[in-house]
Amino acid sequence: MLAPHADPIAAIATASGRGAVGIVRVSGRDVRSLARALTGRDLAPRVATYGPFKEAGGGPIDHGLALHFPAPHSYTGEDVLELQAHGGPVVLQLLLQRCLQAAAEIDPATGAERLPRLRLARPGEFTERAFLNDKLDLAQAEAVMDLIDASTESAARSASRSLAGEFSREIHALVDGLIQLRMLIEATLDFPEEEVDVLSAHDVRGQLLNLQQTLAGVQARARQGALLREGIKVVIAGQPNAGKSSLLNALAGAELAIVTPIAGTTRDVVQQTIQIEGVPLHVLDTAGLRQSSDEVERIGIERAWGHIESADALLLLHDLTRVAAPDYAAEDRAIRAAIADKLPPSVPVIHLWNKHDAAPGAAVPDGDIALSARTGDGLDALRQRLLQVAGWQAGAGDGVFIARQRHLQALAASASHLEAAYAQVAGAAPFLDLLAEELRLAQNALSAITGDFSADDLLGVIFARFCIGK
Numbered sequence: 001m002l003a004p005h006a007d008p009i010a011a012i013a014t015a016s017g018r019g020a021v022g023i024v025r026v027s028g029r030d031v032r033s034l035a036r037a038l039t040g041r042d043l044a045p046r047v048a049t050y051g052p053f054k055e056a057g058g059g060p061i062d063h064g065l066a067l068h069f070p071a072p073h074s075y076t077g078e079d080v081l082e083l084q085a086h087g088g089p090v091v092l093q094l095l096l097q098r099c100l101q102a103a104a105e106i107d108p109a110t111g112a113e114r115l116p117r118l119r120l121a122r123p124g125e126f127t128e129r130a131f132l133n134d135k136l137d138l139a140q141a142e143a144v145m146d147l148i149d150a151s152t153e154s155a156a157r158s159a160s161r162s163l164a165g166e167f168s169r170e171i172h173a174l175v176d177g178l179i180q181l182r183m184l185i186e187a188t189l190d191f192p193e194e195e196v197d198v199l200s201a202h203d204v205r206g207q208l209l210n211l212q213q214t215l216a217g218v219q220a221r222a223r224q225g226a227l228l229r230e231g232i233k234v235v236i237a238g239q240p241n242a243g244k245s246s247l248l249n250a251l252a253g254a255e256l257a258i259v260t261p262i263a264g265t266t267r268d269v270v271q272q273t274i275q276i277e278g279v280p281l282h283v284l285d286t287a288g289l290r291q292s293s294d295e296v297e298r299i300g301i302e303r304a305w306g307h308i309e310s311a312d313a314l315l316l317l318h319d320l321t322r323v324a325a326p327d328y329a330a331e332d333r334a335i336r337a338a339i340a341d342k343l344p345p346s347v348p349v350i351h352l353w354n355k356h357d358a359a360p361g362a363a364v365p366d367g368d369i370a371l372s373a374r375t376g377d378g379l380d381a382l383r384q385r386l387l388q389v390a391g392w393q394a395g396a397g398d399g400v401f402i403a404r405q406r407h408l409q410a411l412a413a414s415a416s417h418l419e420a421a422y423a424q425v426a427g428a429a430p431f432l433d434l435l436a437e438e439l440r441l442a443q444n445a446l447s448a449i450t451g452d453f454s455a456d457d458l459l460g461v462i463f464a465r466f467c468i469g470k
């Protein structure tokens with residue numbers, strides 16, 4: 001629970017910059033006196049009240065809507081005051097400063113400060129309080145940020161599902177199942193003579209298998225959610241002039257990178273996030289790979305290798321009009337060898353044969369893709385292949401909830417404890433205390449997702465990544 005003496009906090013809740021409307025938000029134990037100072041009246045609970053926001057001298061800073069959410073019926077679970085003003089950065093700053101100033105004034109009615117110790121909120125602090133006051137669990141609080149940060153519609157929809165508690169409900173159902181099973185085992189531990197009977201009578205094996213299957217399903221959907229949230233890094237590499245920049249432009253549908261017939265055009269890495277069926281792909285166009293005596297080009301090529309090494313998928317582009325050229329094969333071998341050397345074998349390499357329009361009828365190796373960045377031919381095949389290597393399951397979009405690496409790790413930890421538990425009951429002579437311990441650990445891993453079981457330092461890390469005012 002939130003310590004009752006936690007300082008009240010204030011922040012501009014809306015994005016920085018100009019907007020039609022902007023909101024200053026205050027959360028604390030009792031904001032009524034502050035509201036009176038700013039609006040000159042007592043606000044009815046949860047009703048938008050129009051009027052001036054008053055300067056210390058009584059003159060208006062702005063006219064707008066004031067809202068009082070009495071605790072605990074607010075976003076944070078505390079008393080919340082919202083001032084909805086015109087959305088100019090200066091107006092909102094003035095209003096925020098005025099809140100801090102008015103908070104320190106003595107209220108003549110009570111003889112005390114209106115809202116002692118009011119201070120600016122840290123990033124994520126409103127949502128942190130919502131978590132500490134049980135308005136949201138941890139997975140929901142994270143979903144708030146994921147919803148704000150969503151880069152595609154699918155990511156926004158799945159964040160919204162997590163925020164509504166769908167992910168948490170699945171975790172709770174698993175935890176409930178584990179608790180049932182643990183109670184059974186613990187009871188058996190207390191009455192050792194009935195051990196074998198209890199295990200078989202209650203079909204512990206069957207229950208464990210069920211839990212493992214359910215968990216596997218949640219894991220699969222969480223992986224999809226993580227993919228929607230984070231996307232994958234796709235690096236386009238290849239010899240100079242193969243058409244890498246043309247391919248980036250074709251995928252992005254915009255002239256982002258410079259394209260010329262001169263080999264060695266691209267030096268800086270050009271990055272663009274595109275989406276395919278709602279999955280974000282961070283596509284990088286890099287400098288053509290070759291031995292170069294040009295200092296600038298060499299740096300570009302170094303950068304290209306740096307990104308190739310951290311790619312989730314590599315598009316190796318070949319130029320069909322040059323495959324018969326004298327130096328082509330040797331260069332190609334060198335590039336493939338370097339890639340095999342630097343890239344973990346788990347990273348998929350997709351070979352693309354470009355300029356198919358200029359080499360009609362040219363055959364390409366099985367499993368490779370022939371395309372033309374110029375005409376767009378073959379791009380659909382490439383998009384489908386990218387979704388496939390990303391691990392996206394078409395049509396999975398509906399049941400997906402947003403998930404983070406933290407969640408995936410917790411799910412995996414839980415799964416491995418369940419496996420260890422199953423190994424105990426699969427044998428002839430189960431060690432019940434080991435079984436009980438594995439079940440306990442499996443449950444703790446799951447509970448860390450919703451924050452029912454978590455370390456304080458984890459909370460700090462999670463909420464610090466929010467934006468200010470959230």
Ligand SMILES: Nc1nc2c(c(=O)[nH]1)N(C=O)[C@@H](CNc1ccc(C(=O)N[C@@H](CCC(=O)O)C(=O)O)cc1)CN2
Pocket residue numbers: 023069072073074075082135
């Ligand atoms: N103006 C405004 N819009 C906003 C927010 C806000 O803080 N202010 N939100 C900020 O993120 C989101 C909405 N989140 C909110 C969540 C709960 C409550 C609330 O009053 N809860 C009460 C009553 C619930 C009910 O009547 O069903 C409660 O939990 O008891 C308000 C906003 C998005 N839109």
Ligand SMILES: Nc1nc2c(ncn2[C@@H]2O[C@H](COP(=O)(O)OP(=O)(O)OP(=O)(O)O)[C@@H](O)[C@H]2O)c(=O)[nH]1
Pocket residue numbers: 239240241242243244245246247258259260261262263264265266267286287288289354355356357358371372373374375
């Ligand atoms: N006919 C044909 N020409 C293409 C195609 N794609 C690219 N080109 C041409 O190939 C030349 C090189 O294209 P770029 O996209 O700049 O190639 P790049 O791989 O980025 O080259 P560097 O940046 O120098 O490594 C340009 O003249 C393009 O117009 C294609 O599909 N068909």
Ligand SMILES: [Mg+2]
Pocket residue numbers: 244245246257258259265266285286287288
């Ligand atoms: Mg280029």
